[in-house]
Amino acid sequence: MNVRCRLVAASAAVAGLLLVAGCGGSEGTGASTTPAPPGTVPLISTDNLPAAKAGEVHLFGINDLHGNLQPPTGTNGHVGTYAAGGAAYLAAHLAKLKAKYPDSAVLSAGDNVSASPLVSALFHDEPAIDFLNSIGTAASSVGNHEFDHGVPELIRLQQGGCAADGCSPGEPFRGARFPYLAANVTDANGQLPPGLKASTVLTLGGHKIGVVGVVTPDTVNIVMPQGIQGYRFGDEAEAIDKAVPQLRAEGAETVVALLHDGGTQQTHGAPVDYNGCADVSGNVTKLAQRVDPAVRVLITGHTHQAYNCTVAGKLVTQAASYGRLISDITLRFHDGTVDATAVNRVVTQTVTPDPAAAKLVDFFTAQAEPRAKRVIGDSSGPLPMEPAPAGDSPLGDVIADAMLSAMAPAQAVAAFMNPGGVRADLTGGAITYEQAYTVQPFGNAVVTVRLTGEQIVNLLEQQWNNVSKPGVLSVAGITYAYDDTAPAGHKVVPGSVHIGGRPLDPAASYQVSTNNFLAAGGDGFSVFTQGSQTAVGPTDLDALESYLRTRGSVEPPSGRIERR
Known part of the structure; x- marks a missing residue:
């Protein structure tokens, strides 16, 4: 195990909980690193990717994009000392990963939209949804920011159609081609918002993988109350566990949770290892302990942090924010079991930008520029x-x-x-x-x-x-x-x-x-x-x-x- 990993056990021991926490592990992934100066974390990106093994499936986790289609600036545009992010670069790195691992899917842990730069927000974040469609996103949990403009606007982002003030420029907006998952968001009758789902099943490499999505219950305190009137944001672990039997009945061999909730590494002044798991705080460890053992992976978000942990036998990841990291998660199916490992890869800006993504960003940038400048x-x-x-x-x-x-x-x-x-x-x-x-x-x-x-x-x-x-x-x-x-x-x-x-x-x-x-x-x-x-x-x-x-x-x- 990486020596930077820590056991998150002290506080759990006081409560009598069994907690094993460490790096989710790049061991066995063949991840190559670029040497770094002393005191900094080595660069791990998409160079020299190892060959896929038999029975191997990859999931590419992102979170908290917040409509950052252009490369983010300042500290928001770096992972440690490495410039990172930008839709055209994110798409290029995902293309490299997909070419190497065709049995794969892109998953998001929410906050794809809102609190966005003008190039996306000026057009009601339709550009961000169009981008996520273009990279083949298979599913996303809702995040609290998906509710910033109310449930009706979230439904429009899922189903398509013009905003209340008219249609955005370009092609007609047809909505997200991926399902938004909101297992713990229900009305008084226990129903989800119209058009949304609790879970879905992916078939990759001949294997069925259940995916369930939840959002922090704190959403009720941090979005406009009128926009979510009549909806309850329930316990995340209970909602995940409720979905497991149905996913199993649909043939899922394992379950992945998209969890818009998370924690933060406690490095006590040391550089943050974006593949580390140093005393992770927050709800994420408790949730990992509570959820059904059938859930092998929790792809988390909300806190805009990076970590790669094993908690209570489950892989727990987060890929920072703004498209700066990709959590490359490997599932290996063998002998009726499923092993899960991960490596967070930096979305460097040294690759050739993806032409289709660059064209999309350039179009909306040009549309926004007269007002923006x-x-x-x-x-x-x-x-x-x-x-x-x-x-x-x-x-x-x-x-x-x-x-x-x-x-x-x-x-x-x-x-x-x-x-x-x-x-x-x-x-x-x-x-x-x-x-x-x-x-x-x-x-x-x-x-x-x-x-x-x-x-x-x-x-x-x-x-x-x-x-x-x-x-x-x-x-x-x-x-x-x-x-x-x-x-x-x-x-x-x-x-x-x-x-x-x-x-x-x-x-x-x-x-x-x-x-x-x-x-x-x-x-x-x-x-x-x-x-x-x-x-x-x-x-x-x-x-x-x-x-x-x-x-x-x-x-x-x-x-x-x-x-x-």
Whole structure:
């Protein structure tokens, strides 16, 4: 076993659980590595692929593409020190793998769409679905972002047809040619969203493989509540296990779970080995222990991490995000048993781009370019999304300023922005529409909500109770201090909250501005739902554009929150 592998056993032992965790293993795969400088992880890609053996089937796992058709930039465009990603390069590497291993299939663990760059998002992520069709994707689980625009839009992505605002350019959109799997998403009658399935069966190399897909139950907290109204997101392991007998009855010799949930390696400052399994945190290990032994592989996602583990006798993989890695999973059928190993391969940008994928990306890039390159504002310095020492983000504060400005006619006196809604930095200088869209890709509406001063304090206290998206809200029009060592419910320093420079009156009523995701209780901020929504304004992106156009060169704001 690779010496970098760790046993994830300490915490499980306390609970009396049997847990064996290690690398899923590139042993026996013949994976070639490119020597790397000391302190970095060697490159493993698709060079010198070993020949397939008898009874061998390959699954190529991807996850969290998020419409990244162009090569992603910055740290999002690397695996360690290696530039990685881009649809044309991903397709080229998959073509090499398929040529070597024809008994194979491409599988996705969800979040194929939404929170996407403009080249896909401007066209309702139809380009991302078209790309996944073109590489022969056999099945995908739903991810939480598949629900960002509601169940009806997910059904349209599956079945095809024009969006509500008209058809995108190019060929008519006919929907995903692969099934979206949502075994744990049901309505009050136990039915899945129309057109979706719980599972499917693939026949590869004469072997039948059952595939079941599930999504994190936390979806209810991190997407617009109205969009999933009437649907329940149930226990993942229970939904997977419920599907196993049916898949067995259909002749499946083994079962693979597409699991839009995951963990993170704990490397304690060391470089992350994208084929390692260092103290993986999160639900993934517990789920692997719980699911039926017939499930040999869990292809995971959601956390945008890379790992390759064996947990409780099951192979567990994740391929980072944005098409930067491919989990090359080998199933070997012999003597009535199935062995599973994997190697995560980097989608390097040193191969010849796939011509068909490049043509698709170039077409939609050209369609988006006039709008994308339009300059809408300027900043005198970088506006990072990362939090300042007290927890609010400089860019988040600017977005809050924009929401406050947009709703000033509705008497808004303060604004709140959730950290998870800020998706990228602004580096300073001219700001294009494309950059602003990348920062705020969700198209939420800006609204006002009437809250009492007491409710505003309770809202601020919820920042430390938020298990889904922990983090401090960015703000405008309001200042306060907190002590995060104080007991829960008493972290906001008494008397420190000021709105418009005046001390907060607990009994007074205030109009506050936010996005409709938070206003509906998103990210666990249920206090917003205790108030009354009083006005609906522009989309968050339109509000930001209007603010930037009228403010000249925006200066990075100083913090508005004090941590004591």
